[in-house]
Amino acid sequence: MVRMEAFTRLVKWFGPLTTDKRGFARKVEQLVRNSRGSNKMSWFGGHMTQSDATARLENTADGTFLVRFSETYADVGGFALDLVANGETESFHIEALPAEGILYFPYGDHEGEEFESLVELVERLKTMPVSPDCPITLVAACPNLPFSRETKGYQMKAK
Numbered sequence: 001m002v003r004m005e006a007f008t009r010l011v012k013w014f015g016p017l018t019t020d021k022r023g024f025a026r027k028v029e030q031l032v033r034n035s036r037g038s039n040k041m042s043w044f045g046g047h048m049t050q051s052d053a054t055a056r057l058e059n060t061a062d063g064t065f066l067v068r069f070s071e072t073y074a075d076v077g078g079f080a081l082d083l084v085a086n087g088e089t090e091s092f093h094i095e096a097l098p099a100e101g102i103l104y105f106p107y108g109d110h111e112g113e114e115f116e117s118l119v120e121l122v123e124r125l126k127t128m129p130v131s132p133d134c135p136i137t138l139v140a141a142c143p144n145l146p147f148s149r150e151t152k153g154y155q156m157k158a159k
């Protein structure tokens with residue numbers, strides 16, 4: 001059962017309840033589709049704190065990343081991008097205008113550019129540096145995220 005409060009927050013994060021490409025259902029479907037397949041891994045971490053994201057990214061290579069719901073901007077539907085750069089985890093805010101179904105990544109060459117989905121933003125950041133202060137592209141999804149288990153099937157490790 002989904003509480004109304006939780007559903008309202010999801011709509012804030014993923015956009016209006018419309019059937020067009022900027023709507024809630026289309027964005028969630030795109031996120032799941034992007035995560036399925038034998039060689040794909042989800043980069044979406046869902047609900048987790050910044051410290052949890054940092055811990056998950058520890059000991060991974062530069063360019064390893066995840067996207068999660070922002071704790072700081074949860075009331076307005078923001079996301080956070082956590083990325084390993086020079087051996088350290090950097091966090092970047094992804095601004096959202098949920099009523100319009102638009103995302104903004106207010107850094108470097110991306111400032112002022114509209115993105116219709118997280119998938120579109122991530123694909124762009126795989127080809128262009130994140131920012132002038134962090135001149136690295138997204139390379140690999142953080143391993144073992146909860147959403148990866150949901151879309152690929154979770155197998156318990158033998159003890």
